[in-house]
Amino acid sequence: MRYALSEHLAVLLTEAGILCKQLSGHPPALHIPIEQWITMAKLAKEAQLRLVALWATQDNDGFSVHAAFARQDHGYALVQTSLDANATGFPSLTSHYVATARMERIIHDMFGLVPTDHPDLRPWLKHEHWPQTTFALRKEFSAVTELARTEGRYPFIEAEGDGVYEIPVGPVHAGIIEPGHFRFLAVGEQILNLEERLGYVHKGIEKGMEGRDVFSGARLAGRVSGDATVAHSWAFCQAAEQAAGLEVPQRALMIRAVLCERERLANHIGDIGAICNDASWVFMHMQCQRLREELARMHRRLFGHRLLMDCVAPGGINNDTNIDDVQLLRIQTRAIADEMLELFDTYENHTPIRERVIDSGNIKAADAASLGLLGYAGRSAEHDADARRDAAYAPYDQYPPQIMVCRGGDVAARLWIRFQEIQESARLIETLLRNLPDGPVQTQWQTPLETSCGFAVIESWRGEIALWLRFSKNNLIDRCYIRDPSMINWLGLELAAREVPVPDFPLNNKSFNCSYSGHDL
């Protein structure tokens, strides 16, 4: 994990006259006074740092607000500021970083701290039927509190004018998908605005983490978003291992990467099929579903779980692989990658699908960079962010992936990136398996010191996951913050939808495929 940016940012802030203190311990973090929180964000924006995450914690003597930044060539930096126990708010960073808007609304919902000068303070995860004074992430709030139901109304954005109408969709959608609400403002077929209303699957994951031990926490982390279970458990374990100062055996790290890349294969293949299905091209859907099922069956056979849940565990992995398994994995990975290459050729030459995906749901490069769009959503619009390279966490420091970036920012570009990433993941899996060293796959867990923290980023198939945690006494988790890439990429979908007619929305939605569960936590 690279933290060179931390020193870089410290110099930048000090030169600007900000009282910047380097906190002791690991991971490296900078502390600045609350009065200079906005100036810090302004400087970070000018230095073209990407905002990774923004979250709050309750400490012994008040609250802290934390921010994480990244830059491709320098890795990551953490900055925090303190609020005393009577504080009612903190300065909002939305004027410099749009992506903080929802993160700050969540802090407002969960801690009752007001982001001052925030342009939109409507509740976000806290739906209208929650009592207003519920602040679920405050320490004095018990996780098992039974909340009273109140009445309320969420004020959606409205529009007036001849022929403008609203289309409310959800939370229960028409397909086999997660729940969320979309409010379209449309004229004829053209979407004027899409407003997302999320939070329906908020099940209290962050609160539920508090007081768990590390093994129970890892199981919960594996269920933040079922389709990215490997990446989420890995992020959790990496942060916990960092806090405990634990060295994970190289063999375990490499198998983690193999599993994570296999997860990327499965989801990319499944989604390519599903996107084509939304444009009525059933052939591709059936081919891709078939390949995805073959991956799942192999996972069941070798690792005991079709989706690879609970394979990554604190200290290493739960299932070792023998030499025959390695051979099977390699052969299947190659065979499936070759089939996808063939299907890519078919796709490229199939005019009906090309007409639907090209120039649909465009994201401008400047918008992708300014929002900090992650994964294929960002990289298909020239925004080059990939935690495997930027954080250079093991084993990707030794086996770096080739990062695919392209121009366009439309559904076709998002599809293209994913076709390419399938090939690159297959190459990585083969390389990792060829070089898999012998040795143990587990290190004995050791109890971390009280207040020790960890920060991890993992490039899931969807994009960068960021996770920060802090331990309390007796191996228990004091606070765990999780930022799924969907937290940022949902904003991208709102932008993309402004460019498309209503019937093309499902196509676009699928091309982003954001997680509701990962966002709502």
Add this chain to the structure above:
Amino acid sequence: MKIFRKIIRTGLITEPLGQAEQKIEQLGSKLSEAVRRKFRGSLAIRMVDAGSCNGCELEIHAMNNPYYDLERFGAHFVASPRHADMLLVTGPVTRNMETALRMTYDATPDPKLVVAIGECAACGGEFGCSYASLGAVANVIPVNVVIHGCPPAPTDIIRGILAAVDANST
């Protein structure tokens, strides 16, 4: 032309009744028979995610892939609860989905069979009951059949659908 070549070369992979995975064979013929007898050959299913991590959804999707091909047994997914004979419900029911789940249930015509899918729907799973989660689906609406597993495999889900159809006396 390439498409046709690929289709022909891929061939029929749907696991036929009579060989391959025994489970699908036996389950499938039983399900077709029950659907034919009790639903005149067509069982309409509406899927409702009441708070899952989306793991169960992946396995419900998988039932429609060419290996399992649920539709050949007469069961198919519909877009509205008003068209549905059966609801498949996943997830611990979140507080924020409670009303939507009740409304969906109310909108479903009789016999409105409910199959709770996965550990969370069965008992709250890893999320349990909290300020944000009401736990099992049965805490909110009546449930006919519960399928355990995190997530249950496609064959387990097919078995649950069959159990619900079998037990239905209308």
